[in-house]
Amino acid sequence: MAKIDNIFSRYLLNTYSRSGPIFVRGKGSWLFDEKGRGYLDLFPGWGVSILGHSYPRIVRIIYQQAGKLIHLPNNLYQKEQVLLARQIVDNSFKGKVFFANSGAEAVECAIKITRLYGAGKDKRYKIVAMKNSFHGRTFAALSATGQVKYQHPFKPLLQKFVFARFNDFSSFKSKADGAVALIIELIQGEGGVNIADKEFIRDIYAYSRKKKMLFIVDEVQTGMARTGKMFCYQHYGIVPDILLLSKGLGAGFPISAVVVAEEVSSLMKPGLHASTFGGSPLACRVAREVFKIIKEKDLVKRAEKQGDYLISQLKKTLLPLPRVKEVRGRGLMIAVELKQDSFPVFKECLKRGLIINSTHNNVLRIMPSLLVKKEELDRGVEILRTILAEL
């Protein structure tokens, strides 16, 4: 263990605290280390690997498409990009799509659009974001991220961001005067799986319509069937002006998408924005296959069903324990909030062959593959129960 730590710190920039053995292989909800020991992964790829590890159809499609065409610059035509864009629009709302590679890059594009939009609206540039939000690590995305620990070391940040309390409409109203846009995660992921109230979203949506503010929904984590709808905004009876997708979109292959409503999309003109790797035939072909698999295997329903099951099992087995405060979630995006630091519990889980996530100090986050099996969920719950009961 000490040895691998040394090698990493010798060659890699010290941006992550890493744990565990060296993983060499994955299959479904399982990861395997060099010795062949299996670990049940109920947080595959931080919400990225929605079909589990090395799903055979994804492996095959990567291989097939790579053999035809991997990359093409965006000044030339290709089919895959437009086929995927159509797939996304058909599943969301009438609009146009920009492809990039990561969540933060999608956020950047959305924020650039608010500048174009604001320039034509009496030079309004202020953006309302939420406290405890997470939108990524690039400068614009970080500027929208309402957490001191991420922002503070990198000040000065981009101007014109204000932060409202999540699920607090009066806080929102007090910040939103003269704003051009708002950006929100409907379930804050990194912030601890905080679910937006229906009334809150209804109120800020109505406000944004009245004041002609762009309503930007960051579904980098909640999108792609995760919450029991294809996109989480579909739980709320609203339609965003800009929708951001990434993590699960390529089921492990890097890709992100910015979906821009028809009325706003005309603001973008050739030369104003670009991404060298964005929308490669390979990435788009993989993401299109992800949509197909979600449809064919009815993974939207499955996420809801498995999620309801997991939440009820977690409530039944963990809530009686003194260190457990709350179990909450929607679909397969679930939190167990503790009355203590959750990091030691994450470490102990890892030792016993279970991978979950510790976030926001006292929250354990569980976001299994959408194909996770009931027995795997049962096993995870049992390991967690054993550990939490020992505290």
Ligand SMILES: *Cc1c(COP(=O)(O)O)cnc(C)c1O
């Ligand atoms: C992970 C995440 C991001 C950032 O994505 P990167 O690919 O790491 O840049 C942005 N928004 C949300 C909601 C996320 O969960």
